Amino acid sequence: MTVTLTTAHWLFLFWVGVVIVVMGLRKDPLIPCILGLLTVGWLFKQSFVGGITSIFNALIVAGNEFWGIIVVISLIVSLSKLLSETGADYLVMSPAARLMVNPDIAFWVIGIAMLLASWFFWPSPATALVGAIMFPVAIRAGLPAMGAAMAMNLFGHGIGLSTDYVIQGAPTITAKAAGFTNPSPVIAASIPLALTMGLVTTIAAYIIIKKDMAANPQAHTAEKEAILGKEVTREINWVSYFLAVLTPLAFALNVVAMWVLKLRGGDATALLGATAVLILALGSMLKYGWEGLEKITGFVRDGFMFGIKIFAPVIIIGGFFFLGKGELAQTILDSKAATGFLEDFGIALSQAVPLNKVFVALVSLATGIVVGLDGSGFSPLPLVGSVAATFGKAIEIDKATLAALGQIAGVWTGGGTIIPWGLIPVAAITGVNPIDLARKNFIPVVLGFIATTIVAIILM
Template structure:
C-alpha cells in the first residue's frame, strides 16, 4: 500500500516538531498545538472559517475522550480533602508510621505507602499526606530526609503515576491515542515494564542511599535533632474513625469487584468515581450535619479545580495529536476523506527505511523523555500513544507494549523524578533541595530506562 504524503501531512509534521522543541525548552506547547489545528484544518478544508472550527472540534473530541477520567480524579481529590479535614487520613497512615523502626524499613515502608496512596488518590494529595504523617517518623527512625524524598518520588511520581492501575488516567489517554477502545491492553502490557522499571530504580536508589548514609552519619543526627513537631495535631472524633475504616474498605471492595467482574475502562472508572462521591456525601453530612449541604459544594469545586488544572492543557495537546489517528481525524476535520497523519507517516517511513523493533523502541523512549521535559506527566501521553499507532501500521510489533514504554518514559520524566521543576512538591514537604533530589534520582532512573527498553524490545 503506497501512501501519498500531501502538503497537509508535512504541515502537521512541522507542528509536531515545533511542539517537541517547545517542550524541550520547558515551555507549554498549547499555542503551537492551537496553531497546528488552525493551519491544518484551514489547509485541509480550504477555508479559514473551517480551520477555526477545527480548533473547537478538536477540543470537543479530546474532551469527550478524557472527561470520564477528569471527573473521577476530581471526585477522588475532593474526597481526599474531606479525609484530611476530618483526620481520617492520619488514622489510616498511623499504623504504617509505627512500623518504621530503622532506616531500611522506613525507606520501603514510606515507598509502598506512597505507592498505594498514589494509586487511589494520585501523587499530589499523597505527597501532602505521607509528608505530614510518615516523614517525621522516618527521620526519627534514622532515614535521611533525602532518603524519604527519594522513596516518595520514585514510588509515587514514578511507579504509581506511570502505571495508574486504579484510576487508569494515564493508560486511558495513551490507549485512546494508540487506537485502543479501552486501556486494558496498555495496562496489561505495562506490567512487566513497570516491574522492571520499579525494581531497577528503587533497588539502585536504595543501594546509593545506604552508601551515602555510611559516608555521612552526622547528617542524620543533625536532621533528627532539628526535627520539630511536623506532625499536625488532629481533632479526631467518631466520624474520623468511621471514614478511616469505610474508605479503604470501600476501595478495596471496588478493586475486588473489578477483578471478579472484569470491569475495565469506563466501567472501572464509574465504580471508583461513584464510590468516591458517595463517601464524600455521607462523610460531609456526618461531619458537618446541615452545613454539609453547602460544604460538599466546596469540596467538589476544589476537586474539579484540581482536575481541570491538570487536564486543561492535555485536552488541547491531545486534540492536536488526535489528528494523527484516522478515525479521530475524520471527526475533528469533519470529513470522511481525512486520514491519520502520523499513521500515514509510519507507512511511508516503513517503505523508505527498514524499520526494526530496536529503532522504534528507542524512538518511543526518546519521545517520552523529551516531551516530558516540560514537567507535565500527562503531556507526552497523546504523542507516545500516537507514535505507537504510527509504527504499528509500519511494522509488525506489539503496539500496546510500545505505547506502555513511551508512557513510562514520559511520566517518569515529566511526572517529576529527574527534572528539578517537577520535584518541588516532594522537595518542599521533605525539606530537601529539588536540584539535589533530581541529581540523586538521575542515575537510578536512567538505568531503569535502559533496562525497561531492553525488556520492551524482547516483548514486542
Template sequence: MQAVQLTSLHWLFLFWVLVVIGVMGLRKDPLIPCLLGLFTVGWGFKGNLIGGITTIFNALIVAGGEFWGIIVIISLIVALSKLLAETGADYLVMRPAAKLMVNPDISYWVLGLAMLFASWFFWPSPATALIGAIMTPVALRAGLPPLGAAVAMNLFGHGIALSTDYVIQGAPTITAKAAGFANPSPVISASVPLAVTMGLVATITGYIIVKRDLRQNKAGQMETIVEQEAKRQLDWVSYLLAVATPVAFALDVAVMLTTGLRGGDATALLGGTATIILAVGSLLKFGFEGLEKITDYVRNGFMFGIKIFAPVIIIGGFFFMGKGELAQGILGKGATGFLEDLGLYLSQAVPLNKFFVALITLATGIVVGLDGSGFSPLPLVGSVAATFGKAIPIDTATLAALGQIAGVWVGGGTVIPWAVIPVAAITGVNPLDLARKNFWPVTLGFIATTIVAVLLM
C-alpha cells in the same frame, strides 16, 4: 502494502509536531504551537479561514470528550481526599504504617510503599501532602535522611504509581485512546512487566545509593526537624471514614478482578464509590452544614482536575489529528490519520525494527516529559505507538506502555528539578540535589525496561 502518498498537509502536520517537541524540550508549554498547528492544518484541509478556526474548537471538543471521564474521576478522588484530610481520617489510615519504621532501611521501603498505594488511590499530589505530613517525620526520626525520604517518595509515587495508574486509570486511558484502543485494558496489561522492571531497578538502585550515602555520611540531615502534630478533631466519623474508605476501594478492586470490570465501567465504579463516601461523610461530619461543605469539596476537586487536564486537552486535540477516526471527528469526512500515514511512509522508506522504534518511543516520552507535566507526553507517545504499530508487526500496547512510562517518570516528577519541587519542599531538600540523586536509578530503569519491551514486542 499500498504505497502511501504524503501531501503538503502531512508535512505541515509533521512540522508542527517537531515544533511542539522542540518547545517542550526547552521546558516551555506547547499550547500555542498546538493551536497554530490545528488552525493551519484545518485551514489547509478545509480550504478556508473559517475551517481553520472551527478546527480548533472541534479538536478541543473531541479531546474533551475522550478525557472527560478521567477528569471527573480524578476530581472526585481529590474532593474525597479533602474530606479525609479535614476529618483526620487520612492520619488514622497512615498511622499504623508509620509505626513500622524503626530504622532507615525499613523506613525507605515503608515510606515508598505507603506513597505508592496512596498515589494509586488518591494520585501523587494529594499523597505527597498526606505522606509528607504523617510519615516523613517518623522516617526521619528513624534515621532515614531527608534526601533518602524524598527519593523514596519520588520513585514510588511520581514514578511507579503515576506511570501505571492502575486504580484511577487516567494515564493508561489517555495513552490507549491515542494508540487506538477502545479502553485502557491492553495498555495496562502490557505495562505490568515493564512497570515491574522499571520499579524494581529504580527503587533498588535508589536504595543502594541512599545506603551508600548513609555509610559515607554524605546524605546530610535537616538542621531542625520539627514535627507539627496537627490539632485534629478526631471523632467517631474520623474512625468510620478511616475504615470505610480503604475497605470500599479494596472491594472495588476485588470486584474489578473477579468480574473483569475494565475501562469506563471500572472508572464509574470508583467514581461512584468516592462520591457516596464523600456525600455520606460530609453529612455525618457536618450535619446540615454538610450540604454546603460537599459543594466546597467538589468545587476544589474539579478545579484541580481541570487545572491538570486543561493543557492536556489542547495537546491531545492536536495529536488526535494523527489518528484516523479521531482526525475525522476534528477535520471532517475524508480526513486521514497524519501520523499513521507518516509511519507507513517511514516504514517503506527506512528499514524499521523493534529496537529502533522502541528507542524512538522512549526518547519521545523523555523529551516531551521535560515540560514537567506527566500527562502531556501521553497523547504523543500513544500516537507514535499506533503509527509504528501500523508500519511494522509489533505489539502496539507494549510500545505505548513503554512511552507512557518514559513520559511520566520524567514529566511526572523524578529527574527534572522543576518537577520534583512538591516532594523536595515537603522533605526540606534542594530540588537539584533530589533530581541528581534520582538520575541513575531512573536511567538504569529505562535501559532495563527498554530491553524487556523489545523482547516482548
C-alpha cells in the same frame, strides 16, 4: 498499503517538531498546538473558517475522550480533602508509620505507602498526605530527608503515576491515542515494564542512600533535631474512625469488583467515581450535619479545580495529536476523506526505511523523555500513544507494549523524578533542594530506562 503524503501531512509533521522543541525548552506547547490545528485544518479544508472550526472540534473530541477520567480524579481529590479535614487520613497512615523502626524499613514503607496513596488518591494529594504524616516518623527512624524524598518521589510520581492502575488516567489517555477502545491492553502490557522500572530505580536509589549514610553517619543528626516534635496532630472522633475504615474497604472492594466482574475502562472509572462521591456525601453529612450540604460543595469545587488544572493543557495537546489517528482526525476535520497523519507517516517510513523493534522502541523512549521535559507527566501521553499507533500499522509489533514504554518514559520524566521543575511538591514537603533531588534520582531513573527498554524490545 501505499500512502500519499500531502502538503497537510508535512505541515502537521512540522508542527509536531515545533511542539517537541518547545517542550524540550521547558515551555508550554499550547500555542504551537493551536496554530497547528488552525493551519492544518485550513490547508486540508481549503477554508480559513474551516481551520478555525477544527480547533474547536479538536477540543471537543479530546474533552470527550478525557472527560470521564477528569471527573473521577476530581472526585477522588475531593474525597481526599474530606479525609484530611476529618483526620481519617491520619488514622489510615498511622499503622504504616509505626512500622518504620529503622532507616532501611522506613525507606520501603514510606515508598510503598506513597505508591498505594498515589494509586487511590493521585500523587499530588498523596504527597501532602504521606509527607505530613509519615515523613517525620521516617526521619526519626534514621532515614535522611533526601532518602525519604527519593522514596516518595520514585514510588509516587514514578511508579504510581506511570502505571495508574486504579484511577487509570494515564493508560486511558495513552490507549485512546494508540487506537484502543479501553486502557486494558496498555495496562496489561505495562505490568512487566513497570516491575522492571520500579525495581531497578528503587533498588538503585536505596543503594545510593545507604552509601551516603555510611559515608557520613552523623550528617542527619541536625535533621532529626529540627523535625523533632513536629508530628501531625488531628482532631479525631468517631467519624474519623468510621471513614478510616470505610474508605480503604470500599476501594478494596472496588478493585475486587473490577477483577471479578472484569470491569474495564469506563465501567471501572464509573465504579471508582461513584464510590468516591458516595463516601464524600456520607462523610460530609456525618461530620458537619446539615452544614454538610454546604461543605460538600467546597470539597467538590476544590477537587474539580485540581482536575481541570491538570487536564486543561492536556486537552489542547491531545486535540492536536489526535489528528495523527484516522477516525479522530475525521471528526476533527469533519471529513471522511481525512486520514491519520502520523499513521500515514509510519506506513511511508516503513516503506522507505527498514524498521525494527530496537529502532521503534528507542523512538518511543526518546519521545516520552523529550516531550516530558516540560514538567507535565500527561503532556507526552497523546504523542507516545500516537507514535505507538503509527509504528503499529507500519510493522508487526505489539503496539500496547510500545505505548506502555512511551508512557513510562514520559511520566517518569515529566511527572517529576529527574527534572527539578517537576520535583517541587516533594521537595517542598521534605525540605530538600529540588535540584539535588533530581541529581540523586538521575542515575536510578536512567538505569531503569535502560532495563525497561530492553524488556520492551524482548516483549514486542
